[in-house]
Structures are given as C-alpha cells and as structure tokens.
Amino acid sequence: MAEKKSEGFKIISDNRQARFLYEILETYEAGIELKGTEVKSIRAGRVNLRDGYGLVRNGEMWLINSHISPYETASEYFNHEATRTRKLLLHKAEIRKLLGKVEQQGLTLVPLKMYFKSGKVKVEIALGKGKKLHDKREDIKRREDKRDIERAMKRY
Incomplete structure (x- = not known):
C-alpha cells in the first residue's frame, strides 16, 4: 500500500495489476458509500482493490469484490463485511455513458x-x-528494455 501526500491527496491503495491486465481507455473519479468502520480501516491502509470490478445495476454503479479489512478494535456486531458490495457515487449521465460502453463494446x-x-x-x-x-509480453519486453537502457546510461 503506497502512501503519498500531495495537494490534499493521500493514496491509500493502488491497483497496479489492473494496468498490466487491461488497456486503460478512460478514467473517472467516483465517491464511495462507506460505513464508519470501513473508513477507519481505510485510514489504516487495509484495502485491496486487485480483485474488484465495477458493475452498473438498476442505473446505479457498484464496486464489487474489493476487500476492506474489518476494523480490528471494533466488535463483530458493529464491524462490516470485508468484501461487501459498495455503491459508487457518479452522476447519472456518467453512469449512462459507462453502461453504454460496457454493454456495446x-x-x-x-x-x-x-x-x-x-x-x-x-x-x-x-x-x-x-x-x-x-x-502483456510486449509490455514486459518494453519495460525490460527501458530498464537496460537506464542501466547503460548510468554506467557512462
């Protein structure tokens, strides 16, 4: 879990695997509907987005299968389920646009x-x-070539 502060941003979790598995076409910023114990776990950096994905259902956007660990100091009764489905907060026009692209393309x-x-x-x-x-192989080859060039430049 990388932590980085800059201009009011603090990155809690970064899904680097997604950039390897998918060609990213467009990005959107969404709010997320959380419970109190989830926010406390997020502040502690106990989040994993690797297996998560988004889904549009009944005109609403949902984040499915993302893991936020239960808060350690809370009792089981007040705690949240780790991989529960969470609602993402986007404008209706954005959701419609995303739904069209997901279904058609x-x-x-x-x-x-x-x-x-x-x-x-x-x-x-x-x-x-x-x-x-x-x-994927092409990306790996490009990354290794770049690393080799940087090593060669460092020597001279």
Whole structure:
C-alpha cells in the first residue's frame, strides 16, 4: 500500500495489476458509500482493490469484490463485511455513458486507485479493455528494455 501526500491527496491503495491486465481507455473519479468502520480501516491502509470490478445495476454503479479489512478494535456486531458490495457515487449521465460502453463494446470497469481527497474517500475507476497474452509480453519486453537502457546510461 503506497502512501503519498500531495495537494490534499493521500493514496491509500493502488491497483497496479489492473494496468498490466487491461488497456486503460478512460478514467473517472467516483465517491464511495462507506460505513464508519470501513473508513477507519481505510485510514489504516487495509484495502485491496486487485480483485474488484465495477458493475452498473438498476442505473446505479457498484464496486464489487474489493476487500476492506474489518476494523480490528471494533466488535463483530458493529464491524462490516470485508468484501461487501459498495455503491459508487457518479452522476447519472456518467453512469449512462459507462453502461453504454460496457454493454456495446464489451469493456470492463476496473478500480485503479483509492485515495483521500479533501477528507473524503474517492475511487478512480477506469474503462478497460482486456489485454491479450502477446500484449502483456510486449509490455514486459518494453519495460525490460527501458530498464537496460537506464542501466547503460548510468554506467557512462
């Protein structure tokens, strides 16, 4: 869990795996509906977005399968379920636009980051197109070549 502060932003969780598995086409910032113990766990950095995905159901956007660990000092009665479905807060026009692209073009809604912005928890959600195996290999090769060039430049 990377922590970075800049201009009112504090990144809590970053889903780097999503950038490897999907070609990111568009990103959106969404609020998220949380319970009190979830916010406390998020402040402690106990979030995993890797398996999460977005879904549009009945004109509302939902974040499914993202893991926020139960708050340790709260009792079981007051605590939240770790992988419960959470509502994302977007404008209706944005939701309609996303729904059209997901249904017609076969794209996926993937959470990229969760962060605090002016004291509120925000989720950066992206429209992604799944990469094929050869695209992933190409990315790995490009990254290794870049690393080799930087090493060579460092020596001289």
